[in-house]
Amino acid sequence: MQENPDNSASADLLPADFIVEAPWLISVAAGTATIEDAAIAITGTTIAGVGTRKEINSRFSARRTQILQSHVLLPGLVNAHGHAAMTLFRGYAEDTNLQTWLNEAIWPLEAKWVDDSFVRDGTRLAIVEMIRSGITCFSDMYYYPEVVAEQAKEAGIRAQVAFPVIQFPNAWSASTEEGFHKGFALHDTYRNDPHIEVAFGPHSVYAITDDDLDKILTYSEELDANIQIHLHENAAELKENHARFGTSGVEHLNQRGLLGPRLQAVHTTQLTAKEIELFAQNNVHVIHCPTSNAKLASGVCPTSELIEAGVNIALGTDGAASNNTLDLLNEARLASLMAKLQRQDATALPARTVLEMATINGARALGLADQIGSLETGKAADMIAIDVSGPEYQPLFDPLAQIIHTSSASAVSHVWAAGDCILDNRVLRSLDLAAILQSVAMWRDRIKR
Amino acid sequence: MQENPDNSASADLLPADFIVEAPWLISVAAGTATIEDAAIAITGTTIAGVGTRKEINSRFSARRTQILQSHVLLPGLVNAHGHAAMTLFRGYAEDTNLQTWLNEAIWPLEAKWVDDSFVRDGTRLAIVEMIRSGITCFSDMYYYPEVVAEQAKEAGIRAQVAFPVIQFPNAWSASTEEGFHKGFALHDTYRNDPHIEVAFGPHSVYAITDDDLDKILTYSEELDANIQIHLHENAAELKENHARFGTSGVEHLNQRGLLGPRLQAVHTTQLTAKEIELFAQNNVHVIHCPTSNAKLASGVCPTSELIEAGVNIALGTDGAASNNTLDLLNEARLASLMAKLQRQDATALPARTVLEMATINGARALGLADQIGSLETGKAADMIAIDVSGPEYQPLFDPLAQIIHTSSASAVSHVWAAGDCILDNRVLRSLDLAAILQSVAMWRDRIKR
Numbered sequence: 001m002q003e004n005p006d007n008s009a010s011a012d013l014l015p016a017d018f019i020v021e022a023p024w025l026i027s028v029a030a031g032t033a034t035i036e037d038a039a040i041a042i043t044g045t046t047i048a049g050v051g052t053r054k055e056i057n058s059r060f061s062a063r064r065t066q067i068l069q070s071h072v073l074l075p076g077l078v079n080a081h082g083h084a085a086m087t088l089f090r091g092y093a094e095d096t097n098l099q100t101w102l103n104e105a106i107w108p109l110e111a112k113w114v115d116d117s118f119v120r121d122g123t124r125l126a127i128v129e130m131i132r133s134g135i136t137c138f139s140d141m142y143y144y145p146e147v148v149a150e151q152a153k154e155a156g157i158r159a160q161v162a163f164p165v166i167q168f169p170n171a172w173s174a175s176t177e178e179g180f181h182k183g184f185a186l187h188d189t190y191r192n193d194p195h196i197e198v199a200f201g202p203h204s205v206y207a208i209t210d211d212d213l214d215k216i217l218t219y220s221e222e223l224d225a226n227i228q229i230h231l232h233e234n235a236a237e238l239k240e241n242h243a244r245f246g247t248s249g250v251e252h253l254n255q256r257g258l259l260g261p262r263l264q265a266v267h268t269t270q271l272t273a274k275e276i277e278l279f280a281q282n283n284v285h286v287i288h289c290p291t292s293n294a295k296l297a298s299g300v301c302p303t304s305e306l307i308e309a310g311v312n313i314a315l316g317t318d319g320a321a322s323n324n325t326l327d328l329l330n331e332a333r334l335a336s337l338m339a340k341l342q343r344q345d346a347t348a349l350p351a352r353t354v355l356e357m358a359t360i361n362g363a364r365a366l367g368l369a370d371q372i373g374s375l376e377t378g379k380a381a382d383m384i385a386i387d388v389s390g391p392e393y394q395p396l397f398d399p400l401a402q403i404i405h406t407s408s409a410s411a412v413s414h415v416w417a418a419g420d421c422i423l424d425n426r427v428l429r430s431l432d433l434a435a436i437l438q439s440v441a442m443w444r445d446r447i448k449r
Numbered sequence: 450m451q452e453n454p455d456n457s458a459s460a461d462l463l464p465a466d467f468i469v470e471a472p473w474l475i476s477v478a479a480g481t482a483t484i485e486d487a488a489i490a491i492t493g494t495t496i497a498g499v500g501t502r503k504e505i506n507s508r509f510s511a512r513r514t515q516i517l518q519s520h521v522l523l524p525g526l527v528n529a530h531g532h533a534a535m536t537l538f539r540g541y542a543e544d545t546n547l548q549t550w551l552n553e554a555i556w557p558l559e560a561k562w563v564d565d566s567f568v569r570d571g572t573r574l575a576i577v578e579m580i581r582s583g584i585t586c587f588s589d590m591y592y593y594p595e596v597v598a599e600q601a602k603e604a605g606i607r608a609q610v611a612f613p614v615i616q617f618p619n620a621w622s623a624s625t626e627e628g629f630h631k632g633f634a635l636h637d638t639y640r641n642d643p644h645i646e647v648a649f650g651p652h653s654v655y656a657i658t659d660d661d662l663d664k665i666l667t668y669s670e671e672l673d674a675n676i677q678i679h680l681h682e683n684a685a686e687l688k689e690n691h692a693r694f695g696t697s698g699v700e701h702l703n704q705r706g707l708l709g710p711r712l713q714a715v716h717t718t719q720l721t722a723k724e725i726e727l728f729a730q731n732n733v734h735v736i737h738c739p740t741s742n743a744k745l746a747s748g749v750c751p752t753s754e755l756i757e758a759g760v761n762i763a764l765g766t767d768g769a770a771s772n773n774t775l776d777l778l779n780e781a782r783l784a785s786l787m788a789k790l791q792r793q794d795a796t797a798l799p800a801r802t803v804l805e806m807a808t809i810n811g812a813r814a815l816g817l818a819d820q821i822g823s824l825e826t827g828k829a830a831d832m833i834a835i836d837v838s839g840p841e842y843q844p845l846f847d848p849l850a851q852i853i854h855t856s857s858a859s860a861v862s863h864v865w866a867a868g869d870c871i872l873d874n875r876v877l878r879s880l881d882l883a884a885i886l887q888s889v890a891m892w893r894d895r896i897k898r
Contacts, residue, residue, distance in 0.1 A: 091847040091854070095789075095799040128840045235793075294786035295854070297795040324854040325841050337743035337783070340544075344684075346746035350544040391577045392774050392858075394886060395893030398540040405540070405744075405773040407856035409841075437843060444844030 013061035016041035016048045017419070020066045022385060024399045025050065025073040027375040028359045034400055040073060042381045045418035050375050070389035071413060072399050074355075075374050076136025076382035077328045078362025081228070081266045081287040081316025083142045084151075085114070085122030087129065088443050089321040098234050098296040106321060110143075113447060114171045119144035121439040123151040128436055129326045131157065131428065133409035134384040136417045137362070137372055139264075139287075139316070141201040141228055143172035146186050149196045156417045156430045158382070160366045161186065162201030162228040165216060167208055176212045180219070187223055195418070197366060199226040199264075204233070205249040206240050213256050226262045226367055228287070229253075232275075233267040234298035250275040259284050264365050266316065267292075269299030276302070280309040285365035288357070290334040292318035303339045304348050314362040315354075327409040332358045336404065351401040384423075385414040462510035465490035465497045466868070469515045471834060473848045474499065474522040476824040477808045483849055489522060491830045494867035499824050519838035520862060521848050523804075524824050525585025525831035526777045527811025530677070530715045530736040530765025532591045533600075534563070534571030536578065537892050538770040547683050547745040555770060559592075562896060563620045568593040570888040572600040577885055578775045580606065580877065582858035583833040585866050586811070586821055588713075588736075588765070590650040590677055592621035595635050598645045605866045605879045607831070609815045610635065611650030611677040614665060616657055625661045629668070636672055644867070646815060648675040648713075653682070654698040655689050662705050675711045675816055677736070678702075682716040683747035699724040708733050713814050715765065716741075718748030725751070729758040734814035737806070739783040741767035752788045753797050763811035764803075776858040781807045785853065800850040830868040835860050 018041075025038030027050055039056035041048040049056055086106075093105030119142065130138055137158035140148045145163040152159035163183035165176055173179035183198065190196040200216045202208045220227050231249050232238055241249040250271070253259055259282035266287040271279075279286065288301045306313055315335060317326045332354040339349035363373025372382045386408050393402050393411075415423035422430045467490075474487030476499055488505035490497040498505055535555075542554030568591060579587055586607035589597045594612040601608035612632035614625055622628035632647065639645040649665045651657045669676050680698050681687055690698040699720070702708055708731035715736040720728075728735065737750045755762055764784060766775045781803035788798035812822025821831050835857050842851050842860075864872035871879045 088844060090844065091851045094847055094850040095796050097795040101795070125840060125843060132840065291786065294790050295795065297789040297793050297797070299793070300790060324851060325856070327841070327856060330856060334783075334786070337740065340746040341743050341749060344746050344748075346546040346550070346744065347544050348746070391574060391581065391882070391886060391889075392776070394574060394889045395537060395539065395896070397893070397897060398543055401543040402540045402773060407774070407776060407779060407858060409856060410859040433840070437840065440840075440843045444846070447844070448846060 014048065014059055016043045016060040016062040018042050018064040018066060019056060019060060019062040020068065020073065020385070021053050022068040022071045022073045024071070025375065026355065026400055028075050028356055029374045029376045038073060040375060040383070042416070042419050045380055047375060047377055047379050047381050049377055068385050068414070071385040071387050072403060073375065074134070074384050074386065074403075075359045076372065076384050076415065076417065077134045077358050078314065078366065078373060079130060079135045079138040079317050079326065079328050080264070080314035080362040080365050081139055081141070081289055081318060082126070082326065083319035084126035084138065084140050084148060085119040085142050086319035086321045087126040087326070088118060088122040088440070088447065089319075090324050092321060092447070098298055099236055101296060101322065109447070110170070114143055116144050116147050118443070119147045120151060121436070121443060123148050124431065124436050125440050126320065126326055127151055127155045127157065128428065128431055128433060131155065131415050131423050132412060132426070133327045133329065134386070134412040134415060135326070135328055136382040136384070136415060137366070137368070139228060139366060143170055145183070145198070146189070149186065149190060149198075152196060154430070156420055156422050158195045158368075158372065158417070160197040160199050160226065160228075162199040162226075165200055165202040165208060165212055167212070176208070180215065187225060197226065197368070199228055202227065202229045204230040204237070205252055206237065206244065210256065213253070213258060217256065217258050220262050226264060227258065228264040228266060231265040231268055232270045233293075234296070235270060238270050248275065250278060254278055267298065267301065269293050269301050271302055273305075276305055276309045276311065279306065279311045284311065286311055286313045287316045287365060288313050288335055289316045289318040290331055290338055292322040294334070294338075296322050300338050300342055302342070303335060304343050307353070312361050312364050313357055314365040315357045328358050329404065329408045333404050351404040354404060355400060381416055381419040383416045384412055386411050387413040463497065463508055465492045465509040465511040467491050467513040467515060468505060468509060468511040469517065469522065469834070470502050471517040471520045471522045473520070474824065475804070475849055477524050477805055478823045478825045487522065489824060489832070491865070491868050494829055496824060496826055496828050496830050498826055517834050517863070520834040520836050521852060522824065523583070523833050523835065524808045524822055525833050525864065525866065526583045526807050527763065527815065527822060528579060528584045528587040528766055528775065528777050529713070529763035529811040529814050530588055530590070530738055530767060531575070531775065532768035533575035533587065533589050533597060534568040534591050535768035535770045536575040536775070537562075537567060537571040537889070537896065538768075539773050541770060541896070547747055548685055550745060550771065558896070559619070563592055565593050565596050567892070568596045569600060570885070570892060572597050573880070573885050574889050575769065575775055576600060576604045576606065577877065577880055577882060580604065580864050580872050580880075581861060581875070582776045582778065583835070583861040583864060584775070584777055585831040585833070585864060586815070586817070588677060588815060592619055594632070594647070595638070598635065598639060598647075601645060603879070605869055605871050607644045607817075607821065607866070609646040609648050609675065609677075611648040611675075614649060614651040614657060614661055616661070625657070629664065636674060646675065646817070648677055651676065651678050653679045653686070654701055655686065655693065659705065662702070662707060666705065666707050669711055675713060676707065677713040677715060680714040680717055681719045682742075683745070684719060687719050697724065699727060703727055710734075716747065716750065718742050718750050720751055722754075725754055725758045725760065728755065728760045733760065735760055735762045736765045736814060737762050737784055738765045738767040739780055739787055741771040743783070745771055749787050749791055751791070752784060753792050756802070761810050761813050762806055763814040764806045777807050778853065778857045782853050800853040803853060804849060830865055832865045833861055834863040836862040
C-alpha cells in the first residue's frame, strides 16, 4: 500500500479514498473485455471509476494506492443458493441419493442438532469459507434466518435470507403460521438495511400447502420480497409432484400465479420446452447448483436451452453437506463443463458466460443488479483479487479462462465488501478464524457418534 | 522435524531413516481403511512399515521423526495420461471442439513452436505443477521424449515416456521409422532405470498405418514395453474409424491382436458392451480423462460399466491445453460426479474408488503396481501429505471424501519421491521455480502474437 501524501497538487482531480491497480480487471459489465494494466477508484462504499491505470490516475486523486502485481480484479461473487449452517454436516453422509440423503441422514441430523447456536456457528464457518473463496453476497435458506442475517452483518458481507416456509414443525417454527410471523418480523428489522434482503423460502412444492403458496404470493407482492424455492430437483420430485398435483411443480406454481420476476427456482434439472418457455415469459430466475445436482445424482439443469430462451441463470453452491465446499468458481467451471457435454458442443457456456452467472446474473436473480454484480461506477465496491502468479496459471494467455478452469478459490487474495477490505492477502479482517475453528471442533466432537 | 539422538537405547527396534507421523493415513492397500493417529517408517527409498503411531514406534527406531499435525498421508498420485510440454499452450484455444482445436489451434502451434527447448521448458513447468498437486509419477506422450525423461529424472519423479509413433512428419521424427529408431535408443538408455519406463505412443488408430501397428505389437512383446494410445476419444473419431476400417478403433486393434495387458486405452468415451467385454477379457487398461473429455465435448467414459466388467481404470489430466490444469485430485472428483450423473445413482464411484483410480489403478496401468500406487511395506516411498486444517475441510468427519470433494491441490504440503522430500511445506526442493517461471514468461511473449 502506498500513501499518497501530496494530493494538494491535484486540484483538478476527483478525490477518491483509494485506488487499486492490477495487471488485469474483468468488470463483467455488458460488452466489456478484460482491461489490461487496470485500476479502480473507490470512494466510501462505492466505485468511483474503473479503467486503465492511466485513465484512473488522470481522473482521480486518492489518499492511498494499492498496487497488486500479479492479480486479476473481479466483482465479488454471488452465491445464489445455499444452506450455510449445514456446513457443520459437511462430509457426514457421502455417496447417497437425494431422498435417502434427506430422509436417513440430513433430516434426522437436523432434528437432533439444529438450534440457534448450531446456526450461528455453522453460518460463521460458511461465511469464512465463502469470503476466502471470493463470495461477497450469498443467499441462504435455513432455520433461524435472523441468526444468519446477524452473522452476515457481523462479517460485513451481503445476504439474501430466505426464511423457511415448511409445513412440518421444526426447531424454528412449530407451524407455517409461526414461520410467516417470524419472517415478517425479520423483514421489518432489515427493511432499510442495504446489506440484508429478506425473502420467502418455501422449501419445495411438496413441503407446503397450496394455501401457504397463495399467501406467499400475496405477501411477496405486498412486501416486494423475493421467493426462493427448490424446484424439480430430480426425477423423484417430479414424480411426487405429478402424483400430488396431477402436473409438474412448475405447472403447479404457474397455475397458482407464482411464476414471476420475484421467483428464484433452484436446481430445475428436469424441464420441458414448455416449462422453459414459461420461465422466459415470466422472467423467473434459475439457480443452477451443478456440483450438488451431480453428487446427489439429481441431473443436469438445461442451461444452454434456458439461455437461448432468455432466462437468467445464477449459480449456487447449495449446502456443504452435498457439495462439499462453498467454492463458486468451481461451480462456474462445472457449469461450463457440463453444458459442453450436455450439448456435445465445446463452445457451450464459455468462460465469460459462467463468470457472468457467478456475478451479475446472481445479482439480477436477487434483485440487486443495480447495486452489485459488476465493477461499474456507482455500484458498491464489492470486489475480489485473484493472484495468478502460481505456476498453474502460466503462461497466462487468457486470464478469464484460466481463473475459471483452475481451482482458483485458494488464489483469492483480497476481498472488499462495500469498500472495506475483509480479506487482506488471505488474512480475514472481519472475523476471528481461530475462535470459529474452535467452535467447529466442538460441534465435530458432539455430532460425531 | 525432531532429531532422535538416543537410538542406542533401542537395540530391539528395526532401524529406519525417518518416520512421518500424521493424524490420518490412507494407504489405499486392498481392504484397508483410513488409519487414525498414523505413522510410516522409511528406509532408503522404500517403505519399511505402515501403521498406527504406536505400532510404528514400537517396531522402528528412526534417526528423524517428522510430525505433521493436521495432515493426511497418501500414496503419490499417478497421472496416467498427459502431454507435459503442452502446458505452454495452456488457455490458448478455449471453448472449441476437438477437431477444430487440433486442426486450427494445436497442430499449427506445434508446427511453429515445438523443438527440444520448448519440450524442456514446457515439461519442467508441468512437472512443477504436478509435484505441487501431489503427482509423483506421470505418463507422457509427446515429441522429444528423451527430453521429457531427462526432466523427470532431474526433478526426481517417475515417468512413463510414450514415444510418438505418428505417420505425419514432425519436428522430432521425419517418419515412423525414425520414431521407432529414436524410441528404441531411448528404451535402451533407460533399460535399467527404476524411475523411467519407455513405452510406445501411437497417437491414434487414425494417425498410424496398419503396418506400424503390427510392428508395435511385435516390438512391445520383444521389449516388454507398454503401449499407450488415444482411442474412441469422441464420436467423430469413431465415425472416421468406421469410414477407414469398416469397424471401430477397438475392433480394429482387436483384429490386429493389440488388445492385451500392455495396452493403455486413453479416453474411450464411446464403447459398446461388446467392446467393454473385449477390454475385460484382454486385461486392457483404460485411462479416463474426465475434464479434457468434457471441455472438448468429447463425451463421458462409461466408468461404472467398465468397473463392473472388471476393467482397470486409471486417471489422466491430459495436456493443460485442454484442461487447463494438471490436478489429478480434481479429475478424481469429476470422475465421481460424472459417474453419479451418468448412472443416475449417487452411490456410483464413491470417494474411495476414485482415489484408487488416482493411485493404485494408475500404477497397475503403467505396470508398476508392485513398486508404487499404495503405501505398503516394500514399495517405494512415493508419498504425499495434504494439510486439512483449512476451514473448507471442517468439521472433518470423512478425510477421504473431503480430500476428493475439496480442491485439494493447493493443500498438498509435502511430497516424497523414493524417500526424498521434493516438496517441503509447499517449497520445491528439486527444482528452481523462479528460473522455470522466467523461461515460461519468455515462451508466453514468443507465442502470444
